[in-house]
Amino acid sequence: MIGCRLMGSCHLVIVAIFLGCTSWIAEAQQVRWLPSEASLSTGYWLAETGPVQDAVERPSWGAQAAWTTKTSTGWAAHFSGIEHGGFMGLHHTGSSDYGIQGQAGWLLRTRQLRMIGWSYAGGVVYNSRIYNAETAPNRIAVGSHLNGLIRLGITVANGSPVGLDLGILHTSNGALRRPNQGINTVHASLVIRPGGLPIRGVVAEGATRGSWRSMVGLALGGRDHGPYGGTILGVQELLAQTTYALFSTHGLTAQVSLVHHGALGADPNTGEPSDTIGTAFQERIQPSISGGWTWLFGRARLDLLTGGVLLHPTPGFLPTFAKAQCMMRVSRDLDVFASLRFTDWRADYVSAGIALRWGDAEAYCHTCPSYR
Numbered sequence: 001m002i003g004c005r006l007m008g009s010c011h012l013v014i015v016a017i018f019l020g021c022t023s024w025i026a027e028a029q030q031v032r033w034l035p036s037e038a039s040l041s042t043g044y045w046l047a048e049t050g051p052v053q054d055a056v057e058r059p060s061w062g063a064q065a066a067w068t069t070k071t072s073t074g075w076a077a078h079f080s081g082i083e084h085g086g087f088m089g090l091h092h093t094g095s096s097d098y099g100i101q102g103q104a105g106w107l108l109r110t111r112q113l114r115m116i117g118w119s120y121a122g123g124v125v126y127n128s129r130i131y132n133a134e135t136a137p138n139r140i141a142v143g144s145h146l147n148g149l150i151r152l153g154i155t156v157a158n159g160s161p162v163g164l165d166l167g168i169l170h171t172s173n174g175a176l177r178r179p180n181q182g183i184n185t186v187h188a189s190l191v192i193r194p195g196g197l198p199i200r201g202v203v204a205e206g207a208t209r210g211s212w213r214s215m216v217g218l219a220l221g222g223r224d225h226g227p228y229g230g231t232i233l234g235v236q237e238l239l240a241q242t243t244y245a246l247f248s249t250h251g252l253t254a255q256v257s258l259v260h261h262g263a264l265g266a267d268p269n270t271g272e273p274s275d276t277i278g279t280a281f282q283e284r285i286q287p288s289i290s291g292g293w294t295w296l297f298g299r300a301r302l303d304l305l306t307g308g309v310l311l312h313p314t315p316g317f318l319p320t321f322a323k324a325q326c327m328m329r330v331s332r333d334l335d336v337f338a339s340l341r342f343t344d345w346r347a348d349y350v351s352a353g354i355a356l357r358w359g360d361a362e363a364y365c366h367t368c369p370s371y372r
Contacts, residue, residue: 036193099129149171259288
């Protein structure tokens, strides 16, 4: 990697274990379980000012293996072919104070029959070095060992033995424990595919253009009430939303929600619990309205919304917010989902829940041509 090297025997042990596990899986499950690709990455942590920015010493680097499949059937036809699968890897933050992250998750790439496409990834991250009030008071970027991962980018030279993935990587715990500024890294990955993946025949299915799909859901979540650790306070959310399918792959979404936000019982200046603020149930209720864009990935969908809190905004946060929501259909009428609401580049709360929906599902598209 550019200008970087492994530092210390501990790092060498981690890499050896990672490569050993990959080799063991391949031998135990035969060659078909070998990774379909490997990638090497380098980038730079765009840290906030203060002690976090001072801790960034050099470019970041990483290595990753992925087990993917490629198809252009069904809803994938409208995305010009997709590639998806699991991955695991290591990522050095570019700071010796924060060290190496272990990463694992799921990736999705669209437009894989074209030269340039889009890439998405989500998963979990383990950080061994985190904030500690006594021993590491300046390590405020990471407040917990286990964190979430989101990566967005573009891919170049799809389908070739060597490709390029350019994007931004974000890891944080979604405000479940503070301090936790999160790690944002712009990066480039060199993707090496030792063998080609079969492309199946095309049957173009997807969302019916001009159709509506609606749902009501219940989510449970949380966030830490204070700036430097403490008790996780509960968040409960009741929401309703509707989506209009502009195309077979995209739609417009509107959402209304009612949130019982436990962290409203906090002083807006200190973030600490208060005996006089938010003591009554109705003072901790946040009605909100939002709208935005939806990607329809067959059984899965990704909503990116922006809106505002109509009453009792979260102390220390703007009344406007952005919300990312990922939904997965488990039956025709039932979805599970996870969401993150954030504002001013800080996470307000993270939640997960279930939703009942009605309207056409992607498998019952009436305006999609079928061809082979």
